[in-house]
Amino acid sequence: xxxxxxxxxxxxxxxxxxxxxxxxxxxxxxxxxxxxxxxxxxxxxxxxxxxxxxxxxxxxxxxxxxxxxxxxxxxxxxxxxxxxxxxxxxxxxxxxxxxxxxxxxxxxxxxxxxxxxxxxxxxxxxxxxxxxxxxxxxxxxxxxxxxxxxxxxxxxxxxxxxxxxxxxxxxxxxxxxxxxxxxxxxxxxxxxxxxxxxxxxxxxxxxxxxxxxxxxxxxxxxxxxxxxxxxxxxxxxxxxxxxxxxxxxxxxxxxxxxxxxxxxxxxxxxxxxxxxxxxxxxx
RNA sequence: GCGUCGGUGGUAGAGCGGUCAAUUACAACAGACUGUAAAUCUGUCGCCUUCGGGCUACGAAGGUUCAAAUCCUUCCCGACGCA
Numbered sequence: 001x002x003x004x005x006x007x008x009x010x011x012x013x014x015x016x017x018x019x020x021x022x023x024x025x026x027x028x029x030x031x032x033x034x035x036x037x038x039x040x041x042x043x044x045x046x047x048x049x050x051x052x053x054x055x056x057x058x059x060x061x062x063x064x065x066x067x068x069x070x071x072x073x074x075x076x077x078x079x080x081x082x083x084x085x086x087x088x089x090x091x092x093x094x095x096x097x098x099x100x101x102x103x104x105x106x107x108x109x110x111x112x113x114x115x116x117x118x119x120x121x122x123x124x125x126x127x128x129x130x131x132x133x134x135x136x137x138x139x140x141x142x143x144x145x146x147x148x149x150x151x152x153x154x155x156x157x158x159x160x161x162x163x164x165x166x167x168x169x170x171x172x173x174x175x176x177x178x179x180x181x182x183x184x185x186x187x188x189x190x191x192x193x194x195x196x197x198x199x200x201x202x203x204x205x206x207x208x209x210x211x212x213x214x215x216x217x218x219x220x221x222x223x224x225x226x227x228x229x230x231x232x233x234x235x236x237x238x239x240x241x242x243x244x245x246x247x248x249x250x251x252x253x254x255x256x257x258x259x260x261x262x263x264x265x266x267x268x269x270x271x272x273x274x275x276x277x278x279x280x281x282x283x
Numbered sequence: 284g285c286g287u288c289g290g291u292g293g294u295a296g297a298g299c300g301g302u303c304a305a306u307u308a309c310a311a312c313a314g315a316c317u318g319u320a321a322a323u324c325u326g327u328c329g330c331c332u333u334c335g336g337g338c339u340a341c342g343a344a345g346g347u348u349c350a351a352a353u354c355c356u357u358c359c360c361g362a363c364g365c366a
Contacts, residue, residue, distance in 0.1 A: 013321080047321095103316085120319085155324040277315095
């Protein structure tokens with residue numbers, strides 16, 4: 001059976017994936033499926049670096065603005081939506097191009113990972129949260145020793161989720177990682193120096209565009225501070241700044257400058273985590 | 284000028300005679316990833332090493348001691364107080 005072609009454009013943040021993908025889509029008669037865990041949310045525009053209608057240059061973009069920021073989106077929902085869209089693009093004789101920096105989302109779709117559909121169990125989570133790391137480890141070991149052997153036993157979040165799944169299904173199902181597509185990987189990156197500079201410049205640009213105001217507005221529209229903090233990076237640091245929760249940085253001339261300094265560092269750390277993830281693809 | 288309190292690893296900041304290459308946090312570097320993934324988590328982090336250990340370190344120089352980041356003296360620097 002001949003596999004359908006799928007192009008993936010990935011790489012750390014601030015490498016110009018979006019622009020690159022638009023050009024590519026034009027050449028390849030493609031449509032773009034965004035793989036970005038923050039751009040799925042409505043209203044997270046400047047801070048997430050969401051592409052504008054103008055920048056799309058007529059190329060259809062999917063999976064942007066499909067979720068309410070007040071609620072958490074999930075990989076599983078992402079995969080479900082993406083599968084449908086990709087099938088449709090292929091049916092119409094066009095090339096699907098996945099573009100984004102969220103490695104987990106890309107993996108789920110490209111390798112067709114059948115992740116268990118166990119909904120968050122708030123009562124259980126609240127209960128589990130009270131337990132120590134060791135207790136959680138024991139609990140998972142009892143429920144599903146196989147999963148226990150492979151999980152990161154220091155990661156409370158993962159342990160709780162695994163217990164949640166095992167409680168609902170009896171055990172945590174194993175997932176295959178076979179791609180149903182003929183995948184063409186395109187990895188974009190820059191040297192450290194250059195990437196750092198790009199991150200810096202882009203951050204200033206976003207500030208000029210009114211990123212702080214965007215966060216303020218989101219909060220006014222009912223997105224809780226805690227939620228904004230959980231969204232990470234720009235949303236997190238600006239939310240902390242607006243709440244005056246940032247400690248004064250010794251070297252910074254102002255609170256705002258200190259916030260930007262910390263944010264820039266966090267973005268760089270994020271970019272490196274992305275690199276670590278994407279290295280897997282480079283064989 | 285006198286007085287007081289301080290000067291510790293990239294930064295902040297513990298330690299206040301031995302168990303200190305020095306708690307911790309941050310940064311840095313590497314890595315993990317089965318429904319939060321911009322999240323969450325792990326390892327390394329003075330120099331050298333045949334991984335036993337060796338060497339240089341806590342503002343500087345001396346001194347006391349079997350032993351000093353820790354005590355004493357002088358000097359340099361900083362903050363505050365009195366002039």
